[in-house]
Amino acid sequence: MTPQDQLRLLPWAGPEGEPCYLSTDNDVSLVSRLADRIEAEQLAMAADLLEEARETLDDDPDTEEDLFLLAAQLAGALRDVLRVATSRGCR
Template sequence: MTAPNELRLLPWSGPEGKPCYLNTDDKSGYMSRLADNFESVLLGTAAELLEQASDALDDQDVGPEDLRGLAKELTRALRDVLRVATSRGLLLAVSDPHRR
């Protein structure tokens, strides 16, 4: 059985927002590839939102409601990117236990 510190934190949440973990030794298996692809989509979305935010901050005509909506989307994207970074950091720690 895989030790708890070797479980992969998945980039999506389960019921009630609880984290989901993957227990597998097959890093190229279906669920691992699905998680990799989902992470890629999340990171791409965050990059697009960052570009939109940069443009919006340069635009003097953007109203407060538009900025508020963008801030909500950026908050969601930041939460997703943090989850991906945490997951990848945990994977690095497991693959190289001397790293720190």
């Protein structure tokens, strides 16, 4: 097992929301490649959501529910992006 500072924070959480880590020295292992792909997808989805949010806010949302849904989606995307940034910052 690698030391704690060499564990990779994975882009998903455990069943109770706790962080998941990968212990490997192999950057091209199956789980490493899966994590890389999921991180890329999360970042792309966050960029798309940001554009959608700009358009929604420019068009003056119809209802408070629209704003609530947008805020919930943005919060989820921010959580994912922060997890990716933390993981990459530790590596």
